[in-house]
Amino acid sequence: MDTKLRGFVLSVYIVFGLPVITAHNDPSNKIMEDFSGYPIHEPQSQDSLLSLSVDSEGLQKQIDELSTLSETPAPSVTRILYSEKDVLARRFIKNLMGLSGLSVREDAVGNIFGRWDGDEPELAPVSTGSHIDAIPYSGKYDGVIGVLGAIEAINVLKRSGFKPKRSLEVIMFTSEEPTRFGISCLGSRLLAGSKELAELLKKTVDSQNISFFDAARFAGYANHLQDLTSVFLEKGSYSAFIELHIEQGPILEEEATSIGVVTAIAAPASIKVDFEGSGGHAGAVLMPMSRNDAGLAAAELALAVEKFVLESGSIDTVGTVGILELHPGAINSIPSKSHLEIDTRDIDEKRRNVVIEKIHQSALSISENRGVKLSEFKIVNQDPPALSDDLITMAMESACQELNLTFRKMISRAYHDSLFMARISPMGMIFIPCYKGYSHKPEEFAAIEDIANGVRVLALTLAKLSLA
Ligand code: GLV
Ligand code: MN
Ligand code: MN
Numbered sequence: 347m348d349t350k351l352r353g354f355v356l357s358v359y360i361v362f363g364l365p366v367i368t369a370h371n372d373p374s375n376k377i378m379e380d381f382s383g384y385p386i387h388e389p390q391s392q393d394s395l396l397s398l399s400v401d402s403e404g405l406q407k408q409i410d411e412l413s414t415l416s417e418t419p420a421p422s423v424t425r426i427l428y429s430e431k432d433v434l435a436r437r438f439i440k441n442l443m444g445l446s447g448l449s450v451r452e453d454a455v456g457n458i459f460g461r462w463d464g465d466e467p468e469l470a471p472v473s474t475g476s477h478i479d480a481i482p483y484s485g486k487y488d489g490v491i492g493v494l495g496a497i498e499a500i501n502v503l504k505r506s507g508f509k510p511k512r513s514l515e516v517i518m519f520t521s522e523e524p525t526r527f528g529i530s531c532l533g534s535r536l537l538a539g540s541k542e543l544a545e546l547l548k549k550t551v552d553s554q555n556i557s558f559f560d561a562a563r564f565a566g567y568a569n570h571l572q573d574l575t576s577v578f579l580e581k582g583s584y585s586a587f588i589e590l591h592i593e594q595g596p597i598l599e600e601e602a603t604s605i606g607v608v609t610a611i612a613a614p615a616s617i618k619v620d621f622e623g624s625g626g627h628a629g630a631v632l633m634p635m636s637r638n639d640a641g642l643a644a645a646e647l648a649l650a651v652e653k654f655v656l657e658s659g660s661i662d663t664v665g666t667v668g669i670l671e672l673h674p675g676a677i678n679s680i681p682s683k684s685h686l687e688i689d690t691r692d693i694d695e696k697r698r699n700v701v702i703e704k705i706h707q708s709a710l711s712i713s714e715n716r717g718v719k720l721s722e723f724k725i726v727n728q729d730p731p732a733l734s735d736d737l738i739t740m741a742m743e744s745a746c747q748e749l750n751l752t753f754r755k756m757i758s759r760a761y762h763d764s765l766f767m768a769r770i771s772p773m774g775m776i777f778i779p780c781y782k783g784y785s786h787k788p789e790e791f792a793a794i795e796d797i798a799n800g801v802r803v804l805a806l807t808l809a810k811l812s813l814a
Pocket of ligand 2: 488523786
């Protein structure tokens, strides 16, 4: 451990428990208390001099509070981009950032940044963050612990008396989930400078035909603006980016390991397919006649996706048909249109691309054999994998060692905003265990002790990187 950092860790132990947070005297506290219905408080327990002091009770309350800002009933959480609940949730996050003494800014699509100026603010800051949008009927931890946990990591450092050299910045990314506009990691993709996306969004609408820009304006963003290039950040804007996240897989829990140090993020792709047939009366059009059933074309393609993925022979190749819609959707009508959305991923980009090509060929031959039109085959995104930065993973590993936490290296099979932050900054991810690896469903759960461990590793890693 370098001397300055050792001094910091020692000072954590020495000033531990002293009321260092100036935000407590801030009148905006009242707003937060009014908004959340519970008081902001210093951590009650001072049980260990060997750990950074995470306010676990406060953090759990914030997680629970945020989960109530949902479009579906508990225990499920649904928070769709730019919805009323999303706007309230954003206000909740900005309040917390303010209470932590961070200076808050938002960009044109609602990526939210909270900065703690370091002693050398001209140096590229160290950043951390995740997302708070939630797919329909999901849980309350995915993304959320990487935002609330990041703010708490800042609080931990402030309480400890740490003074950053490089500024530290918490980022809440807009729409990591593709739910509303079919585009995953929308905010971080734009931050990383995707010109294609900036163009595409000019003509993107949701399933209700609401344009991206109208939706953004409802939430108070993109006012008088069609040009989203203002969101782009230069490569090198950050010296490091770290994301804290639940594992969304079972390994850490099964092995009783506290921390996963992510070495790479799998390469995701998504595809939209439309078939068009003739439709007709379910009783009157006889089976031997050519039914041109667009629904059966979709069913055949869905099974083909499974076959191609299994043919890869690797456990790392996955494929899912998560959306399958039939038109007109009447029991007594042969489907005249079908719509599929296919998600396929692999840690090996070439192998994933082979699967995509097989899916395409299969869609073409199904269309020919069944006499239906393949009216759309659109690869929405075909992203390469991302590798973590060695210096960041080393910093995370030594943080685990110093905090006496077990850890292991692992890959991320889910995608994250980190996949895109890696395009403009060295990147690393910290995983914590979650119950049975459940995610994207209401049963998702992470124990507060595990979350607190993740926050401590994050805080110490941020501190190390801030002094680097
Ligand atoms: C992110 O939520 C993913 O689908 O991996
Ligand atoms: Mn997710
Ligand atoms: Mn996530």
